[in-house]
Amino acid sequence: MFKSVKTGLGLACVLAVMAGCSSTDTDDTAQQQMVEQPTEPVVDTAPEPETAVPLDNVVYFDFDESLLKPETRELLIAHADRLRGSAQAVRLEGHADELGTREYNLALGERRANAVRDFLVLQGVDAASLEVISYGEERPAQAGSSESARAMNRRVVIVK
């Protein structure tokens, strides 16, 4: 009895996820909303957002880690302040360094991007506006095998 309920829930979840992800419907909706409300000023709690300097849009991670560093959290809070209440579509691109296997790194890049997404959602950003995509180690920011290059490649890029 309990088992079948669980299975049913699992199936519902899968269906929900599939429905939510099939094709670009969500993107279209987001764009439509933006087009429909062009005159309405964006409500933002941050003071004078239009004069704010652009925020860094890359956050970095340790090897085989998806934990957010303290400085990353500060930066993400600043991003969240600007994104909150906005319907702006944001892509979170997760990346890994060259160490380790390619398919595992694809998963690691996604785990990093998910960590950023979850943090932003906790800060009040609309989950529907955030899309996660992982490139693993396939698109390094910096070529080469130095530790400094690798550190630059273990990243999530916030693309607005």
Next chain:
Amino acid sequence: MIKNLFKLVAVLVVASLSLSARAQLVVDITSGIDDPTPIAVAPFSFSGTGVLSEDVSDIISADLRRSGLFAPVPKEDMLSFPKAPDEVIFRDWRILGTEYVVTGRIEPQASGYLLTFDLVNIFGQQTMFTKQVSGGSRQLRDIAHRAADEIYEAITGIRGAFSTEMIYVQEERRGGRPSYSLVRSDIDGARPKVIRRFSEPVMSPMWSPDGQEVAYVSFETGRPAIFRENLRTGARQQLTNFKGINSSPTWSPDGSKLAMVLSKDGNPEIYVLDLRSGKFTRMTRHFSIDTEPNWMPDGKSLVFTSDRGGKPQIYQLTLATGQVDRLTFDGDYNARPRVSPDGKTLVMVHRSRGVFTIATMDIVSGRMRVLTETRLDESPSIAPNGAMLMYATKRGDKGILAAVSLDAGVKYRLPSRSGDVREPAWSPYFD
């Protein structure tokens, strides 16, 4: 014979349809066994007019040398060039210490060539076999590789894999932008042909068990998606377009299913797609990363990488029961397993002391052995005869391919003349 000829003709059609890749890989043997068998492949005669476009006896020598098990006698050291067993002067070859001599004769045919070749055992003073291989006019390399397969099998008892191929990923810069290609070549790196070019990354090529198709992951749609492509016709089909990761496609041994990784449930899980019904079945349920599935030869279980224990390790999943057992315990990073054709050995990427190498593990005893000593080794792919594996490594900042025997005795490199190459996938036998 006729069957073989048809196959060779089929290969030729594909070759002529495909684009030619500029960068050829060049073999660089770095280590062989201590006591390789001396063998002489005497230059073959040609009864036609003109000069052949390929030196068939040289290609056979190079194949045998690359296996690491043979030390072919250089042409300049040969005292005579026998064309048939009755021209072999045993005493001369004994002086050189040669154990086997190969003689051969190439004849033109209506639409190609016929090679008749003989394997002569010098110390036994006997002809072990006389065989024939034929092919089209542009298939002299195929003829040579088939002859090398026969010679290798007659002496070692192991089926040769010189006439197999590989598919790999090549990255170049074109006009300042990265360009990615799936390239198909002979297993010695010769005759590279671009299967398809991409402006977004492509990864994880995997041959179908019949050698007719390749599955891979392409980012061309803006997110990773799994495709299957017919290598003969170029027809292809996008198999997945789920949110999140769609990766690591791997065909079941009977070719009816594709195991893969999908993260549509929130984190990467192993799925099996039935290619006939199109039905996806979820195989793992864990909040960790589950990825890089590979089938056991009996098709009853999968090996895969998971960090459910905290670090990436290799696990085995029994499909009928869903039971998961951990297989690797040595080291803090073991990933991307591939199973040998006999199902007894795992090969994997293994980190020890901060260095990523290729290692094998005996599945029953759990005994692990490191095969390579370079630093950034990945993507091992085993030959269909289980004798060697191809893998990707770095030389300087450049991605190159290299091979090592499963007993670690034989090593060679296939550096690319241009661009980075990676993710080699060794083909199955084509018959």
